[in-house]
Amino acid sequence: MTTTLPVKISFSLPDGWEAAPPDAVGAPGAAFVALHPASVDDGFTANITIAGRMRNDSVAMWQIAGESVQRLGQAGTVEVVEKKEVGPPDIPGLTDSPAVVQDLRLHTTLRGEPLELLQSQVYLGMEDVKNPAKRAVIEFVLTAKPTQIGDVIEDFKTFLRSVRPAEEDSA
Numbered sequence: 015m016t017t018t019l020p021v022k023i024s025f026s027l028p029d030g031w032e033a034a035p036p037d038a039v040g041a042p043g044a045a046f047v048a049l050h051p052a053s054v055d056d057g058f059t060a061n062i063t064i065a066g067r068m069r070n071d072s073v074a075m076w077q078i079a080g081e082s083v084q085r086l087g088q089a090g091t092v093e094v095v096e097k098k099e100v101g102p103p104d105i106p107g108l109t110d111s112p113a114v115v116q117d118l119r120l121h122t123t124l125r126g127e128p129l130e131l132l133q134s135q136v137y138l139g140m141e142d143v144k145n146p147a148k149r150a151v152i153e154f155v156l157t158a159k160p161t162q163i164g165d166v167i168e169d170f171k172t173f174l175r176s177v178r179p180a181e182e183d184s185a
Contacts, residue, residue, distance in 0.1 A: 022180035
């Protein structure tokens with residue numbers, strides 16, 4: 015079932031990307047999915063997903079990114095290629111807090127065939143101003159085959175720079 019984000023955000027998709035219903039493309043835990051149809055390679059389409067949830071703990075973003083590695087490891091082998099903190103210049107409009115970026119190499123299967131995928135994951139925490147013990151954690155993920163990544167990684171960076179808190183509806 016498609017989920018909703020715990021906070022409202024706005025963003026712009028780069029040219030060549032199309033929104034797709036998460037449930038219809040096999041991403042039921044996502045709140046949003048975008049596909050890059052021009053990148054289709056042997057049945058796999060590069061994609062961007064957005065998911066999020068509220069956290070009531072003080073687990074560091076670094077550790078939350080590690081939880082993703084454990085979760086993905088249930089479907090195949092996962093290698094952390096790089097993991098780093100990035101600041102507001104990399105995602106300028108969303109928060110003053112640092113985000114965690116991790117790049118992964120996944121070995122899984124698609125329709126019974128071996129498949130190698132690369133993921134660039136960005137984890138961003140947004141504290142509840144009324145209750146700092148609560149925070150929303152938003153996950154932005156680019157998934158692509160190694161043959162596709164060069165064509166879509168700059169688009170993902172452009173997409174991330176476009177993310178902003180959504181304007182509150184005025185009553």
